[in-house]
Amino acid sequence: MLSFPLRELGVYTPAEMGAVDRLAQQHVPVVTLMENAGRAVARAMRAAMRPARVLVLCGPGNNGGDGYAAARYLLEAGWPVAVAALTEPKAGSAAADVAGRFTGPRVPFVAEESARVDVVVDAVFGAGLARDVAPAVADVLRAAGRVVAVDVPSGVDGGTGQVRGYAPSAELTVTFCRYKPAHLLYPVREKMGRIVLADIGMPSEALEAQPPQAWLNAPGLWRVPELTPESHKYTRGVVSLCAGEAMPGAARLCASGARAAGAGLVRLAAGENAAAFRLGEPGLIVDDAPLAVLLDDARRHVWVCGPGLTEAEVGLTLPQLVEAGRCVLADAGALSAASGRPDALRGVAVITPHAGEFARVFGAIGDDPPARVRQAARQTGAVVVLKGASTLIAAPDGRLAINVHATPALGTAGSGDTLSGVIAAMLAAGMPAWEAACAGVWLHGEAGLRAGPWPVAEALDRHLGAARAEAERRQGLSAREQGVI
Known part of the structure; x- marks a missing residue:
């Protein structure tokens, strides 16, 4: 019950x-x-x-x-x-x-x-x-x-x-x-x-x-894993990202979002482009080994593919990740590469399109967005996060969450890359895909609300820790005690 x-x-x-x-x-x-x-x-x-x-x-x-x-x-x-x-x-x-x-x-x-x-x-x-x-x-x-x-x-x-x-x-x-x-x-x-x-x-x-099939997204619908005295970087989870040559900033934002949201370890698979990333944050590990070699490490189960990648780079990385059975979040370049070909996304765990990307992959959203997003989730077998003023998070089994815990100030370049990192951190911590997506969207929105007016994407990282603490505080409260109904 x-x-x-x-x-x-x-x-x-x-x-x-x-x-x-x-x-x-x-x-x-x-x-x-x-x-x-x-x-x-x-x-x-x-x-x-x-x-x-x-x-x-x-x-x-x-x-x-x-x-x-x-x-x-x-x-x-x-x-x-x-x-x-x-x-x-x-x-x-x-x-x-x-x-x-x-x-x-x-x-x-x-x-x-x-x-x-x-x-x-x-x-x-x-x-x-x-x-x-x-x-x-x-x-x-x-x-x-x-x-x-x-x-x-x-x-x-x-x-x-x-x-x-x-x-x-x-x-x-x-x-x-x-x-x-x-x-x-x-x-x-x-x-x-x-x-x-x-x-x-x-x-x-x-x-x-008559149980519902849709929910208002808020703590209590999901629970973020809490730290224990025995927690360490691998129990908190490892997030890996495919980094490209043309747009390194997107991968950096994604990585920073994952780290700030609580991932224990974040690694960038940059290959020949590794030098371009090694002057960044000291806690971010940059790998130059071939992807096939990196996939030998079973601890690296959660991967983000798409932010900062060209369609050609996606073609070289996404199939390898899916074939290796990894838990993959596909965004940005991965969605562009799947334009008009939604079956190209089969095997990934979560996709995070905005309305334009959704339309390019699946066709027009139409007059019934909840039904359309559910259909996309069934078609791909992935959790679909349709980003917008009301973000819709649909699972292949029909579950739907509607998120309004956010601010228009999140509509800034790079904000979506940060969101991908936050969701990836939840996946790496062991949350199931739909719950991880719901939690990531809420945490991202809470960070945006805390960041004040006109934040840039980089500013969100400073508030993700407090956002996670707030989620932990609320998830034992009823919806009325939280003030969401």
Whole structure:
């Protein structure tokens, strides 16, 4: 059974959450959950803003039912509230029951009503929307000044993060029980404003019966190995890198990232180019022996291939590493060499493309990034780290982590080389590939947050030790104690 912190970090697609809702009915009435959801919306609004004139836009489904409940609780708190229904709930449904309890004013579902109030609560469509928002509905939403969204802003596909026709930008979004992918995926994440994840009493039995396949990336989803009195450089792990002639800086950044993240020993396989690297950091070992000779050392199990390499250099090194059964992280030049040939990456453990590299290897990301990254992982048999504002980490077995613990300041040349080194250090320490990738991405993001505004890639190294210490501190805490939900 999953640990409690791990369960908290689960991210559910709308279909998975729909299954949870159906399972929950065996333990608690739907009306009770709907009332709890509406109470949570009202509570979040009262905490975030002064009393104001409110119009609650309600759809006919459960999302609308949450809106009716929120309207009643705001009305009971003394706020001037009216409801506008797109369509009345189906007779006999839980939403109809809750709608009947609202005794305040009702107004037409038109743009003029949205425009005349201070705040519009958008409870029209939830995360499971499967069609574009109709123009007439979009007009009503567009007329709103300030918007509070229930679950997601109407028009947002909760599973893919795509906007279906139109979606308003909310200043506050209140969702329930667990995040959906859209809450974490940029650029649609920016439409959510501040997100409140509310506990509405969802039975644990329902959640356990429908486990997620995606998680918010945070300590507790993985554990970085901790030092013991008997730790030494080989128990901490050896990271080896293939170094090339044309761009030595990339290999240096990767090596520095691995060392700063805790690798016990980092070695550069530079061959004839060894002299160009020997004037660097004194703790970095530079090898000039042929790769075939270096592979005789079984302790050198983890290799990074790609940073600073030309496609020709990749062609001389990557096949040897795979043939020798090494644990390989492929990045940069290795991805360029695999352009249009994803099968060329079979046998590697982890690949770390940015969006452009991903598209060159696998084709367009398309409208469903989580599904596309999972497909790439299955196709190659490798963990795929799609770097971006929301970094996606997919395993071949379908597990997916979504990382938002980062900063735009990481978008600087060389930052990705550092990340490759950090992940390699986690692999060398004995972490499985998916967990190592998740931990490396989080540590890299934490270092970026600590590095302050406008850091260069070299600056990240100074903060990776503190980032690892912070991960060790947090990984025994629940997600709420960490402040990530």
